[in-house]
Each structure stands twice: as C-alpha cells, then as structure tokens.
Amino acid sequence: MESDRDTPSGDALVSVRTMEIVVTLLFIAAGTVVIIDSLRLGIGWNEHEGPASGYFPFYIGVIMMLASAGILIRTLLARESGSESFVGVHAARQVVLVLVPLLAYVGVTALIGFYVASAIYIALFMRYFGRYGWTLNVPVATGVVALLFFTFERWFLVPLPKGPIEAYFGY
Amino acid sequence: MEEISSLFQGFGVALQPYNLALMALGIVLGVIIGVLPGLGGANGVAILLPLTFSMPPTSAIIMLSCIYWGALFGGAITSILFNIPGEPWSVATTFDGYPMAQQGRAGEALTAAFTSSFVGALFAVIVITFLAPLVAKFALRFGPAEFFAVQFLTFASFVGMGRASPLKTIASMMLGFALAAVGLDIVTGQLRMTYGTTELLRGFEFLVAVIGLFGIGEILTTMEGGLSLKGVQARLQLNVVLQTWKKLAQFKLTAFRSCLIGCWLGITPGGATPASFMSYGVAKKMSKNGDRFGKGELEGVVAPETAAHAAGTSALLPMLTLGIPGSPTAAVLLGGLLIWGLQPGPLLFIEHKEFVWGLIASMYLGNVAGFIIVLTCVPLFAAILRIPFSIITPVIMVVCAIGAFTVNNAIFDVWLMVLFGVIGYVFNKLSYPLPPLVLALVLGDMAENSFRQSMLLSQGSLAIFWSNWLVGSVFGLGVIMLLWPLIGPLVHRASLLIRDRAA
Numbered sequence: 001m002e003s004d005r006d007t008p009s010g011d012a013l014v015s016v017r018t019m020e021i022v023v024t025l026l027f028i029a030a031g032t033v034v035i036i037d038s039l040r041l042g043i044g045w046n047e048h049e050g051p052a053s054g055y056f057p058f059y060i061g062v063i064m065m066l067a068s069a070g071i072l073i074r075t076l077l078a079r080e081s082g083s084e085s086f087v088g089v090h091a092a093r094q095v096v097l098v099l100v101p102l103l104a105y106v107g108v109t110a111l112i113g114f115y116v117a118s119a120i121y122i123a124l125f126m127r128y129f130g131r132y133g134w135t136l137n138v139p140v141a142t143g144v145v146a147l148l149f150f151t152f153e154r155w156f157l158v159p160l161p162k163g164p165i166e167a168y169f170g171y
Numbered sequence: 172m173e174e175i176s177s178l179f180q181g182f183g184v185a186l187q188p189y190n191l192a193l194m195a196l197g198i199v200l201g202v203i204i205g206v207l208p209g210l211g212g213a214n215g216v217a218i219l220l221p222l223t224f225s226m227p228p229t230s231a232i233i234m235l236s237c238i239y240w241g242a243l244f245g246g247a248i249t250s251i252l253f254n255i256p257g258e259p260w261s262v263a264t265t266f267d268g269y270p271m272a273q274q275g276r277a278g279e280a281l282t283a284a285f286t287s288s289f290v291g292a293l294f295a296v297i298v299i300t301f302l303a304p305l306v307a308k309f310a311l312r313f314g315p316a317e318f319f320a321v322q323f324l325t326f327a328s329f330v331g332m333g334r335a336s337p338l339k340t341i342a343s344m345m346l347g348f349a350l351a352a353v354g355l356d357i358v359t360g361q362l363r364m365t366y367g368t369t370e371l372l373r374g375f376e377f378l379v380a381v382i383g384l385f386g387i388g389e390i391l392t393t394m395e396g397g398l399s400l401k402g403v404q405a406r407l408q409l410n411v412v413l414q415t416w417k418k419l420a421q422f423k424l425t426a427f428r429s430c431l432i433g434c435w436l437g438i439t440p441g442g443a444t445p446a447s448f449m450s451y452g453v454a455k456k457m458s459k460n461g462d463r464f465g466k467g468e469l470e471g472v473v474a475p476e477t478a479a480h481a482a483g484t485s486a487l488l489p490m491l492t493l494g495i496p497g498s499p500t501a502a503v504l505l506g507g508l509l510i511w512g513l514q515p516g517p518l519l520f521i522e523h524k525e526f527v528w529g530l531i532a533s534m535y536l537g538n539v540a541g542f543i544i545v546l547t548c549v550p551l552f553a554a555i556l557r558i559p560f561s562i563i564t565p566v567i568m569v570v571c572a573i574g575a576f577t578v579n580n581a582i583f584d585v586w587l588m589v590l591f592g593v594i595g596y597v598f599n600k601l602s603y604p605l606p607p608l609v610l611a612l613v614l615g616d617m618a619e620n621s622f623r624q625s626m627l628l629s630q631g632s633l634a635i636f637w638s639n640w641l642v643g644s645v646f647g648l649g650v651i652m653l654l655w656p657l658i659g660p661l662v663h664r665a666s667l668l669i670r671d672r673a674a
Contacts, residue, residue, distance in 0.1 A: 020601060027342055034349045037364045046359065050627040053361045056619045057352040064345035070338045086600060091395040095596070098394045102387075102568060102589055109572070110582045118572075122565040130561030144566055148573070156222045158577050 012085030019086040020075045027068035034061035101125065113163025119145040174304055181528030184229060185536050193226075193234040194533060198541045201241015206249055206552050210567055212242035212483075212500040213609070214385040217378045218574030220507050228511040229526050233533040235507060236487070239500050240292065240537050243443070243483045244545045247284035247476060248552055252277060260443035260479040263451040267464060267471030274467050278407050281549055282415040283472045287426060289542040291477035294430040295437065295484035296534045299491075303520070303531070306492040310517035315624035316635045318493075320642045322618040324649035325495050326611065328439050331655030334448075335604040343598065344607035350375040351615025358623060370583045377612040379575045381503060383588040384605050386571045388595020390564060407549050415469075422473045425454050429474045433481025437497050438489055443482040450478030484534065491515060491527060494617065499606050502613040 034057050041054030087095070101121065109117040123141040126132045152158045184190065204215035216235050223231035246261030251268035264284060271280040313321075326344060330337050353364045354374025365371040419426075429450040436446035454474035455464045464471045486497030487504070494515035496502035508515050513523055520527055545552070575588035598605060629635035637643040651658065 016601070019597070023597060023601060023603075024342075027346070030346065030349065034352075034364060037366070041356075041361055041363060045631055049359055050623045050631075053356045053359045053363055056622065057349060057363060060345050060348045060352065064342060064349065067338045067341040067345065071336075071342065074338070087395070094394050095391050098391060098564075099589075099593070102592075105568075106572065106582070106585050106589060109585070114573070114576070118569045122562075122569065125565035125568075126561055129564070130559055132561070140562060144569070148569070152573070157225065158221060159580075160573060160576060161582065 011089045013089050013092045014086045015083050016086045017075060017083060021072065024068040024072040024075070028065050031061045031065035031068065034064070109161060111163070113166055114160040115145050115149055116163060116165050118148070174300055177524065177528045178300060178532060180525070181532030184525060184529035185233060185532040190230050190233050190533070193230055194237045194537050194540055197234040197237025198241040198537065198544050201238035202245035202545060202552050203555060204238065205242035205245020206555050207563060207567065211385055212239050213503050214382045214571070215242055216500055216503045217381040218570060220378060220503065221574070221577035223507070224510065228513060229529040231511065232504065232507065232530050235504060236530065236533065237537040239483065240541045243480050244285060244288055244541050245552065247288065248281070248549060249556060251280045251284060252553055253556060260447045260483065263447040263475035264472060266451065267468050270467035271472070276467065278411040279415045279469065280472050281407060282412045283419060283469050284476045285542060285545050286416065286419055287473045287477040288480040289538055290426055291430055291433055291480035292484045292538045295434055295481040296531070296538065298434050298485055299488050299534070300531055303488050303492050306488065307517040307520040310493055313517070315621040315628065316638070316642045317645065319618065319621040319625050320636060320645040320649065321493055321495060322614060322621065324645055324652065326607070327649040327652035329607045331652035332439070332445070333604055334445060335602055337656040339603045340607050343603045343605070344611045347608040347611025348615045350380070351612045352619070373579060375587070375612065376578050376584060377506060377609065378503065378578045379584045379587050380591050380612055381499065381609055382571050382574050383591025384595035384609065386567070387588060387592025388599060390567060391592060391596040392599055407546060412546065418469060419473065422470050425458065425470055425474055426477050428453060429477035430481045433478035434485045437482035437485030439497070443479040443498060446482035447475035447479040451475045491519060492517060495614065496610065499609045502610050506613060
C-alpha cells in the first residue's frame with residue numbers, strides 16, 4: 001500500500017464539471033442508441049399485441065435524454081461550482097493500475113482458464129501493491145485458488161473455465 | 172389466527188438440521204461480507220446465488236436471506252471499530268460509534284449496535300408476519316393496471332424521497348430500464364437493441380450489473396486513496412453486555428420511533444440507508460442529549476442501527492407480496508426466486524405456502540442466531556480486517572469474477588462486470604444513485620409487461636390508470652412522489668409563511 005495520499009489540493013486530472021458533462025453526453029448517446037432501435041421496431045400499436053416492441057424503450061430513451069439534457073444545462077449554467085477535482089493524478093494512476101491488470105486477468109482467463117489466471121493475478125497484485133516476497137505470494141495465491149477449486153468443482157459442482165493445465169490433471 | 176399456525180409450520184421447515192446449518196453458514200458468510208470492503212449485501216448475495224441453484228428453493232432462500240442479515244450485522248463492526256462503514260447503511264453508525272470506541276467504550280457501542288439491530292429486525296419480522304398475508308390477500312384483486320401503478324409508485328418514490336438529485340435519479344433509472352429492454356422481447360419475439368450481436372441476445376443480467384456496480388465500483392473507489400486501517404481492539408465481556416442492556420432500556424422510545432421509520436422506508440423503496448440517516452436525525456432532534464450526538468452518545472448508535480435493520484428486513488415485505496423489492500438486496504433475492512421458478516407476488520402466499528412461511532420463520536431464527544454469533548465472535552470478525560488490503564482485494568476481485576461468470580457461464584459477462592464497475596465508480600463520484608438503476612434493471616420487464624397488458628385491456632387508453640379508486644389513488648400518489656422535488660419546496664415555504672404569521 002502506498003503511503004503518500006492525495007490531498008484535496010493535489011494536482012487534479014479532471015474536474016467534476018468536465019466529468020459531469022462527459023457523463024451527460026454519454027447518457028444522451030445511449031438515449032440516441034435506444035431511440036434509433038425503438039423506431040426500427042415500431043413505437044405504435046400492433047393489432048392483438050398492444051404496444052409495439054419499441055413503444056416502451058422509445059419513451060425510456062426520450063426521458064433519459066431529457067433528464068441528462070437537464071443535468072447538462074444545469075452544469076453549464078453553474079459557473080462558480082464544479083471546478084473541484086473529480087480525480088487527482090495520483091488517484092487516477094491507482095485506479096488505472098487496478099483496472100488494467102483486471103482487464104488483462106479477464107483476457108487471460110479466456111485463454112488459459114480461470115484457476116491459473118487467478119493464481120497469477122493474486123500473486124502479482126500482492127507483489128505490486130503489497131510488496132510481498134514470492135515466498136508469501138505463491139503460497140497465498142495457490143492456496144486461495146485450491147480452495148476455490150474444491151469449493152466450486154467438487155462441492156457445489158459449478159464448473160469454471162479451465163485450460164491446458166487443468167486438462168493435464170484430468171479435468 | 173391463521174398466521175400463527177402457518178408460522179409454526181414454517182418453524183418446522185426452518186428447524187430442519189440441514190436448514191439450520193445453512194442458516195449458520197449464511198450468517199457467518201454474511202458478517203464476513205459485511206465486514207469486507209467491496210462486498211456488500213447485494214453483491215454478496217448475487218455472487219453466492221449461483222451456488223444455490225441445486226438446492227431446494229426454501230433452503231436456498233434461508234441461506235441467502237441469512238447472508239443478508241449477517242451483512243446487516245457486520246456493517247456495524249467496521250463502523251464502530253475502524254470508522255469504515257462496511258455498508259452504506261452503517262455510515263450513520265460511525266457518527267457516534269467510532270467516538271465511543273476511541274473513548275474505550277467499543278464493547279458498549281457494539282453491544283448497543285447488535286442489540287438495536289436485533290430489536291429493529293424483530294419488529295420488522297413481526298410486521299411482516301401479520302401484515303404480509305393481508306397485503307397479499309388484498310393484492311389478489313390487482314389487475315395489470317394496479318400492478319403497473321404500484322411499480323410506478325415504487326420508481327416515483329426514488330425521485331421524491333431519494334437523497335440524490337431528482338434528474339440524476341431519473342437518468343440512472345432510465346439507464347436501468349433501457350438495459351432491461353435489451354434482448355428478446357417475449358411479447359412480439361423481436362430482438363431489441365442487440366444491433367446484430369449474439370452476446371446481447373440474453374440481455375443484461377442484473378446479477379452481473381450488481382456485482383460490477385457495487386463490488387468492482389467500490390474497490391476502485393477504495394483504491395484511489397489507498398486504505399489505511401487503524402482499528403480499535405475489542406472484546407465483548409459478559410458484564411459489559413449486561414450493563415449496556417440495562418442502559419439501553421431508557422432508549423425504548425427512540426428504538427420504537429426508529430423501528431417505525433425503518434419499516435416505513437423499508438416497505439416503500441427508501442431502503443436501509445436513508446432510514447438510518449433519517450432515524451439518526453430524528454433522534455438527534457428529539458433527544459435531550461441531542462447536542463452531544465456525534466461525540467459518542469449511546470443513543471446515536473441505537474437510532475440508526477435499529478432503523479437500518481428494520482428497513483433492511485421489511486424490504487422483503489413488498490418483495491414477497493407484490494413482487495417489488497424494497498432494496499437492491501431484496502431485488503437480488505427476487506431475482507433468485509425467479510430463477511428457482513417461483514413468481515413473487517400475492518399468489519406466492521397461496522401456491523407456495525411452505526416456502527413463504529419457512530422463509531418468515533427463518534427470519535426469526537436467523538436473527539436470533541445472528542445476534543448470538545456476532546456477540547460472541549466479534550474479535551474473530553474484526554481480525555479479518557487485519558488481513559492486509561493488498562491480499563484481500565485481488566481475492567475479492569477473483570470472487571466477483573466467479574460470481575459474474577457463473578450466472579450464465581459466459582466470459583462476456585465478466586467483461587460486462589468490469590464495465591459496470593467503471594460505471595459504478597463514476598456514478599459514485601458524481602452521486603448518481605445506483606439503487607434505482609438496479610431496481611429498474613430487475614423490474615424493467617415486469618413493469619413493461621404490466622403496462623402492455625393494461626394497454627391491451629383499455630385498447631390503448633391511458634385512462635385505465637385512473638379508472639377506479641384503487642388504481643387511481645396509487646397512481647396519483649406516484650405522480651405526487653414524482654413531482655415532489657417541485658412541490659416539496661413550495662410546501663416548505665408555505666409552512667414557513669404560516670409559522671411566521673402565527674408567531
């Protein structure tokens with residue numbers, strides 16, 4: 001764990017205001033996607049079926065756009081506030097450092113199976129964030145994974161994705 | 172008293188050794204989940220739900236609901252000893268609980284928290300026992316229009332009573348509805364918003380969303396600053412417990428008020444978090460020691476804990492009787508019912524009597540068991556928090572990934588979980604509320620279906636929603652709730668004016 005922490009006065013990477021605007025724009029984009037497909041499906045009345053497939057989502061999309069447009073306008077009008085930091089440089093780095101390995105972990109799971117990928121992920125996470133030596137990392141990682149293996153594959157009979165190494169042991 | 176005899180049959184079910192063992196397991200898992208950051212009631216239950224697919228539904232719901240009780244108890248431990256609310260509803264507990272712990276009164280604070288939780292839960296279970304059958308009987312007369320009106324009221328309450336900005340609540344909720352609509356439309360057989368991809372045919376699984384939004388999202392938030400745990404050692408001695416119980420007797424009125432607040436906000440979808448804050452605020456106003464709140468007042472622990480537990484428990488009432496969950500965790504349990512092939516709603520009380528009363532009986536037993544377990548095992552649970560964060564975090568991530576994967580055995584869902592994690596992180600920081608999103612995702616299809624059926628009945632006329640007094644008043648109440656952010660300030664100003672005149 002890192003000892004230096006973000007102070008409120010630390011370097012801001014993004015302001016709350018900018019983030020608010022980005023999120024409302026994403027909402028409006030999502031609303032557009034919903035509305036376009038609803039129009040394709042039809043937003044009218046089908047004989048014997050009632051409202052068509054696109055009826056309900058269409059209005060959902062419209063309300064979503066109106067609400068986010070409202071937030072956008074309010075954010076743009078509020079000049080004085082919102083300049084505070086959404087995330088500082090150091091904090092953003094921490095988040096990215098957690099997020100990227102997580103994505104890599106999911107990708108590796110798809111390739112070589114869940115158990116091996118999890119063991120590697122836990123060991124590397126402990127190594128990087130906890131600065132633990134391999135003599136602790138490896139036993140903890142393999143122990144946790146072994147426990148998970150018996151819990152899921154044996155006791156609860158829930159199969160998880162497996163790769164070549166599990167296949168070698170006959171699973 | 173028909174309820175009493177049904178309840179005793181329920182105890183017969185819940186007292187079977189297999190169910191008792193699951194109850195204890197559930198409580199222990201629940202407390203651990205409540206203590207750990209990143210795992211809470213909603214996503215803890217979501218992760219463990221797939222494990223119960225092979226169990227009989229009654230045993231499964233007993234275990235899962237006990238996880239929920241355990242998580243409610245567990246939140247208090249971290250709030251008091253570490254000043255870290257393990258759950259959002261225990262934030263208010265930190266206000267007085269942590270100062271008490273710093274003054275060396277941790278044992279007193281913990282005893283008070285557990286006892287008030289227990290009292291709140293017991294009150295709510297008694298309310299459920301006698302009110303739920305009535306509500307269910309009443310709801311048997313509901314047609315699609317009435318159901319849509321109740322669902323409308325549920326969602327409108329989020330706008331009117333939520334603590335977040337109304338526009339943000341609406342945006343978040345609509346995102347949930349939109350995600351719920353993705354996939355196969357069972358009425359017309361058309362594909363909606365899949366844009367030709369096969370992965371989206373199944374739609375968005377709400378369990379995956381819950382795990383991502385609450386689990387991964389919270390871990391990302393925690394990782395920002397790094398986490399330093401400075402805990403207070405605690406051990407509960409019998410004489411401290413007994414002394415605290417004696418002191419607690421004077422807070423009867425506070426506890427009763429908090430029970431009522433909790434039940435009210437639990438049954439309407441306010442949930443445990445607003446209930447705990449509101450109850451703390453009311454207690455502070457009404458107490459003669461109000462000005463000492465925040466500095467380690469016992470009453471300041473009693474009020475939020477009682478209300479949070481009463482709300483968390485009573486949230487199951489609308490879930491069972493109307494099929495409308497009062498909290499995200501209740502929503503996850505509702506998802507479980509659907510997976511086990513049980514349709515929540517008034518018919519559940521007729522067609523699956525054994526299930527319903529087994530669950531209600533297990534609420535009594537589960538809370539008693541939970542109370543005993545937390546009182547005796549506090550040092551054990553507190554020790555979990557002494558495991559370094561850099562070991563706990565990757566393990567939680569792995570467990571979340573398993574949870575997301577096992578819902579449909581799809582890696583794609585694990586990717587979605589990460590995406591929802593990022594959404595949860597951003598929403599948290601910009602205070603977009605997450606519960607409306609989750610509830611809309613769970614109830615979206617149901618709400619749409621009842622809307623469509625109403626429209627079919629009325630041949631497309633919206634007038635069906637005020638065609639009789641029942642549907643009209645529920646719908647009207649919903650409209651008031653929806654417009655409350657506009658009406659509320661006017662009412663407030665008017666009452667101020669009247670008071671000024673009077674003065």
